[in-house]
Amino acid sequence: MILKDNGDYMDKKRFHVKFWGVRGSSATSIERNSKYGSNTSCVEVQINNQLIILDAGTGIYPLGEKIYLRNNPTIGHVFISHSHYDHIQGLPFFAPLYCADNTFYLYGEQKQSTCFQDIISNYMMKPYFPVPWNAFRAKTIVLDIVPKQVIRIDENISISSIRVNHPGGNLAFRINANGKTCCYLTDIEHREDFSNELINFARNADIVIYDASLTTEEYSQPKYIGWGHSTWSVATKFANDANIKKLVLFHHAINKNDDEILDMQNQARTVFPNTIAAYEGLEISL
Numbered sequence: 001m002i003l004k005d006n007g008d009y010m011d012k013k014r015f016h017v018k019f020w021g022v023r024g025s026s027a028t029s030i031e032r033n034s035k036y037g038s039n040t041s042c043v044e045v046q047i048n049n050q051l052i053i054l055d056a057g058t059g060i061y062p063l064g065e066k067i068y069l070r071n072n073p074t075i076g077h078v079f080i081s082h083s084h085y086d087h088i089q090g091l092p093f094f095a096p097l098y099c100a101d102n103t104f105y106l107y108g109e110q111k112q113s114t115c116f117q118d119i120i121s122n123y124m125m126k127p128y129f130p131v132p133w134n135a136f137r138a139k140t141i142v143l144d145i146v147p148k149q150v151i152r153i154d155e156n157i158s159i160s161s162i163r164v165n166h167p168g169g170n171l172a173f174r175i176n177a178n179g180k181t182c183c184y185l186t187d188i189e190h191r192e193d194f195s196n197e198l199i200n201f202a203r204n205a206d207i208v209i210y211d212a213s214l215t216t217e218e219y220s221q222p223k224y225i226g227w228g229h230s231t232w233s234v235a236t237k238f239a240n241d242a243n244i245k246k247l248v249l250f251h252h253a254i255n256k257n258d259d260e261i262l263d264m265q266n267q268a269r270t271v272f273p274n275t276i277a278a279y280e281g282l283e284i285s286l
């Protein structure tokens with residue numbers, strides 16, 4: 001069955017992934033990055049008629065424009081992997097949050113004794129930002145989640161998480177729906193000795209989005225150990241070990257230009273052929 005939604009067509013069995021921001025650390029609008037894009041982490045996942053958003057980096061701004069222009073009441077579920085700026089910086093500029101007809105659930109971890117609501121609202125305060133959280137007109141429901149907790153969006157869609165290695169702690173997400181699986185593992189540092197827990201988390205996934213911020217040469221330098229990021233070569237080893245179907249290299253470092261990212265993709269394909277380096281506007285249907 002096809003539902004018409006003001007210009008968007010949504011198949012009841014749809015599982016569609018779109019990349020709105022693929023860069024790490026900071027947005028970098030410079031010409032040599034223009035092919036892959038400059039916005040920071042944001043991935044839209046449309047499943048059936050449900051909207052799921054992974055991270056709220058600057059890429060959530062153009063996603064918000066699309067939703068805003070639909071001019072329909074929107075319900076969305078925003079999962080934040082962690083609160084480093086490149087994963088939350090777009091949230092105050094997400095236009096649908098200023099529309100009273102909309103409802104957004106926001107999921108993230110509390111840190112020490114600070115609940116997730118305070119973590120993502122406190123940075124929208126003077127002198128850092130002039131518009132406070134309570135300027136949002138949409139209904140917002142902010143929920144603390146913990147690793148391994150399973151969130152059910154509806155009877156068909158579940159999202160689970162796992163703790164991964166990154167400064168300050170981070171969550172990876174696994175989305176299951178329609179018999180398909182999409183895993184989001186960004187801001188993750190592991191050598192090739194993955195834990196069984198991590199492998200099982202992504203095992204047999206249809207698509208895995210994996211941090212490939214660093215080159216193998218960079219990661220061989222001691223100064224990059226502990227940065228909390230990974231390489232294309234570790235990503236491809238992980239893809240083979242977990243028996244996944246498609247690998248998406250993600251969270252491109254701000255110093256990587258288009259040619260370097262393409263080169264990384266080509267090297268990765270020699271190990272795991274079904275690899276693509278994420279770019280803004282990339283769409284994958286499962």
Ligand SMILES: [Zn+2]
Binds near residue numbers: 084
């Ligand atoms: Zn990041």
Ligand SMILES: [Zn+2]
Binds near residue numbers: 084187
């Ligand atoms: Zn981070």
